[in-house]
Amino acid sequence: MPATDSSSAATSLGRSFLSLRRDHIPPPSSDHRAASSSDLEIDAFHRHAADLLLDLLSDSDDLLSLAWTRRLLDSFLICLDEFRAVLFGVAAAHQPLDRLLLDFLDRAVKALDLCNALRDGLDLVRQWRKHLAIAASALAPSSSDHHHHQHAPLLGEGQIRRARKALTDLTILMLDDKDAGGVVGQRNRSFGRAGSRDSHSHAHGHHRRSSSGGSSGSGSASHLRSLSWSVSRTWSATRQLQAIGGGLTVPRAHDITATGGLASAVYTMAALLFVVSWALVAAIPCQDRGLQAHLTAVPRSFPWAGPVMTLFDRILDESKKKDRKHSCGLLKEIHQIERCSRQLMEATDAAEFPLAEEKDAEVKEAALELVQVCESLKDGLDPLERQVREMFHRVVRTRTEILDYLSRPHNAG
């Protein structure tokens, strides 16, 4: 049992949340109150949230992959449904509840804008995939090669050039989203550093050839930039996250008893909303991605507190890794895109034609990996986008239901 810390956790807003693991404040439901069925329901809700989170954490290899992120959203939607059942099932008509619910609704609306921005982010990843697909199809063996697998023709200069152009465009595209650069918000300069000078000169060369009539030399990536953000210039994921999680305080014992325990359910749901939003921002490219926002002082007595902190830790760790620090998004598949692309560029760097057999094999192998990444993206992106949209819908519906609930006069006024 953690030692009871007499200093109130609620006053330690300034401290890093990591140190608050050791704090302990009295559990939300006081012992001398008889456990009513609504208490049991609310406790079950907390526990189920904790279980779902633990499940997600156990899958550590797959952390932040498309599939894992979908499961994260699944878990969120399950919790949301349970929250609704608890809220509308427990008869409570008490004043503090209304205020808490309105606060929750404000945060929920912020999450809606985030869902829209994330949908754009996923679309961006889709655009990246298209470039990969071009490169892959350029290097893909034609069907007739199946018969002559052992002696497949060497890759030609045209194919290599085409693939490199696609990958260079991809590099620029991923660089070009200034505000999407990395967790720390820095411009992504280190991407493709090995061949940066080369790719740069290639880029210039290519742009001279490929720019459609009218684009000036200085607007090198202008035709690609036009594919980016549809939010306004001042929109910021960091700010959105801060609005969702900021000022979320642990409910006071007085409020908890006055609302029949629902205050802690509302708190839990708001916290989950924040956690999921935060993880999504970490994973998916969006404008002004920043992961500084955090939950303050979650009492250990909530069963989901531990798993949530572990999740924060794991994702933060991932974001600090050397090769992910400046990534546009922590999705595992994005890392794969970066890696494969770089690998292929390196493999085809300063290639001399006709290709040596070893070189050819190396490139083909890299191309195969590229194909796999394309496949997994293709399979995973659409479902995730649908899930994000589903999250949007369910949050809207919950909000409407809560607004209706608030506008009806309460019974037993």
Place this chain on the structure above:
Amino acid sequence: MAAAGYGRECAQVYASVRKPAVDASLRRLGVERLSIGDVQRLEWKALEAKIRRWIRAARAAGRGGFASERRLCFLIFHDLPISNITVTAAATAAAPATHDTPFAEAVKGAALQLFGFAEAISIGRRSPEKLFKIVDLHDALSDLLPDVSDIFAASKVAESIYVQAAEIRSRLGAAPRGLLSDFAWPLLGGPTKAAVPGGTVHPLTRYVMNYSSLISDYKVTLSELIVSRPSASARLTAEGNELAPSLAELELPEPENQSPLAAHIIWIIAVLEHNLESKASLYKDTALSHLFLMNNVYYIVHKVKDSPDLWNLIGDDYLKRLTGKFTMSATNYQRSAWLKILNCLRDEGLHVSGGFSSGISKSALRERFRSFNAAFEEAHRVQSGWCVPDTQLREELRISISEKLVPAYRSFLGRFRHHIENGKHPELYIKYAAEDLEIAVNDFFEGVPPSPHIRRRSHG
């Protein structure tokens, strides 16, 4: 490019060139890049203007802009060897060649932005003043959807745009249901505040009736959207509401083919009536409380008669009931305000039988005149400050009072004045000629305090 096998790149370049063009044309139409948060923060008045602009822009984009984009794409790509085969060498589940993809890519952002605004409105908090613009938006979107379907649903990529537009339309359609159901709640009353001075038409009555009138203007769409009657729970809750125990017992007309919308409006008006009754009870003067009801119910009846659609909706039966209520209030007013005064002009009690002077009791007569004068003066003083806003009703009421009062006074005067005139200080008792009364009645219900004395055409 396509012929050289560079189909994908070609599609990409096309999309990247067309996208800014499409975005720019949307901007020119006045569609702004507003987040849901932005829309929430705006005042409703500002939003109304934006909705109007949006409706115009959406029509132009839906029928014009997007359609011509698609045509352009078709012109360029339709006979080019582009395909979207999957990357695997074994092209098993090859997606069919979609020549729409470049179009979808070029247009997607703009389309999402366009519908995003409508979505933000559909999500906003509901309040009664929003009802009509929301219906406008719903109707505009409904008109657009067939075009949107043609343009967008053909491509898998763009299909989600159509789906989203359809969802938004549903949500917009659901809003009126909630709004109408919730409309009556505040009318169930709460602690009633001070009564409106002068017994005039209450602002709430005006608001509710104007709203109902607007609802009837929009009845075409609203009849489609409102498919359920006011819930039984609404009436049950009214039952539990201490302020409105009688509401649940209210028998509202429910003719055979009454539409749910009509049921809602009748319910709203019934709740208003009930509310008015509780407000009427706040007046200490019963006559004023009847006048208040008379004024307000008259206003309701008038509003209904003024709007054929509204009349149609609530039906003749209910209108009859309302009219009856009005008549009853008017009668009650006259009785409580004038009975006492008119009783001063009765014959009974004045005659004394037997004894030497079989005839009129002079003292009783003098008392009568004195009471009449005092009562009338009091009525004049007080009721001039009362209000009957409707000109015609005011005239009719005055005429009705005059018709009862003046002949009775004239006849009383005629029969008994000589008794007074033969006594001391007749001027103390016979203060007014019948004509004076007639003129004085014209001061009634002006809503302004009268001049201190009743004008007299002649003295004595």
